[in-house]
Amino acid sequence: MKAKKTTNEYKTFIKQTERAVSFAERFKGKPFAFILALVALLAFLAFSVFMREPVAGDISVHFLNVGQADAALVVCDGETMLIDGGNRGDSSFLYSYLKKQGVEHLDYVVATHAHEDHIGGLPAALKLATVGTVYCPVTDFDSDVFDDFVDYVDKAGARITVPTAGETFSLGNATVRILAVNDGESVNNTSIVLKIECGNTSFLFTGDAEREVEEIILDRGYNIKSTVLKVGHHGSDSSTCYRFLREVMPEYAIISCGNSNSYGHPHTVTLDRLEDAGAVIHRTDEKGTMVCRVENGDMRFFFPDK
Numbered sequence: 429m430k431a432k433k434t435t436n437e438y439k440t441f442i443k444q445t446e447r448a449v450s451f452a453e454r455f456k457g458k459p460f461a462f463i464l465a466l467v468a469l470l471a472f473l474a475f476s477v478f479m480r481e482p483v484a485g486d487i488s489v490h491f492l493n494v495g496q497a498d499a500a501l502v503v504c505d506g507e508t509m510l511i512d513g514g515n516r517g518d519s520s521f522l523y524s525y526l527k528k529q530g531v532e533h534l535d536y537v538v539a540t541h542a543h544e545d546h547i548g549g550l551p552a553a554l555k556l557a558t559v560g561t562v563y564c565p566v567t568d569f570d571s572d573v574f575d576d577f578v579d580y581v582d583k584a585g586a587r588i589t590v591p592t593a594g595e596t597f598s599l600g601n602a603t604v605r606i607l608a609v610n611d612g613e614s615v616n617n618t619s620i621v622l623k624i625e626c627g628n629t630s631f632l633f634t635g636d637a638e639r640e641v642e643e644i645i646l647d648r649g650y651n652i653k654s655t656v657l658k659v660g661h662h663g664s665d666s667s668t669c670y671r672f673l674r675e676v677m678p679e680y681a682i683i684s685c686g687n688s689n690s691y692g693h694p695h696t697v698t699l700d701r702l703e704d705a706g707a708v709i710h711r712t713d714e715k716g717t718m719v720c721r722v723e724n725g726d727m728r729f730f731f732p733d734k
């Protein structure tokens with residue numbers, strides 16, 4: 429079998445050489461025409477490589493290193509969604525990161541809940557980019573940081589939309605489903621929880637939602653199995669309960685937390701639960717900003733700060 433294959437490969441090689449010789453002979457005595465044809469061929473090849481259409485299922489998720497806070501940029505088929513924007517102090521970092529990524533328009537901005545570590549930097553994003561839809565669980569909250577956020581939403585000519593659990597929307601080829609919003613009394617439990625599905629890959633973002641909300645989501649019977657889990661509440665033991673984790677069964681768990689933060693996040697019990705579930709844990713306090721890129725069904729993590 430192997431010998432036959434080698435003979436065939438040899439014949440193909442001879443045929444290709446003959447073709448190349450006859451192509452070159454056509455330009456005998458016309459070196460300029462030969463070079464021109466060669467340049468055209470190379471330009472065509474380069475065009476085919478660089479202008480490759482994105483394949484359905486290609487998506488990038490940037491987990492930004494905003495310390496003890498949350499911010500993630502999702503890009504799918506040129507459409508963009510910013511989930512949280514870090515603290516006020518992260519504004520210039522967020523602004524320059526989005527600018528470097530060439531973001532001029534945000535199709536969706538999701539403020540998971542009204543705490544500063546999630547909405548503080550959003551005005552900077554709204555200063556840089558135009559915006560489509562802005563989701564937040566509330567339209568009013570008693571803090572200067574929230575008033576500032578509302579001002580910039582107004583300035584952008586948008587308004588805050590409070591989503592409903594169960595609703596879906598598209599982000600390029602991806603489908604985003606809202607799994608929870610305003611499902612508890614505490615501010616953390618007002619968090620918008622959403623799942624992004626793109627081809628065979630999925631991402632679950634839970635904001636700072638705690639066990640109480642996780643149980644409500646389980647009771648609703650959604651399919652929450654996800655490739656990547658953005659771990660709830662910076663890895664606090666009040667989130668990521670066993671029952672919830674057993675349904676999500678993530679391959680990767682992302683924890684956004686500050687170096688030696690005063691809350692002790694992530695808590696050891698949460699890390700133990702994630703390890704028991706077999707998830708690979710990536711933490712912003714250890715790895716900085718992380719980019720998860722899915723291309724042609726192949727998922728890779730990049731750590732630009734390292």
Ligand SMILES: [Zn+2]
Nearest residue numbers: 497543545636
């Ligand atoms: Zn938080």
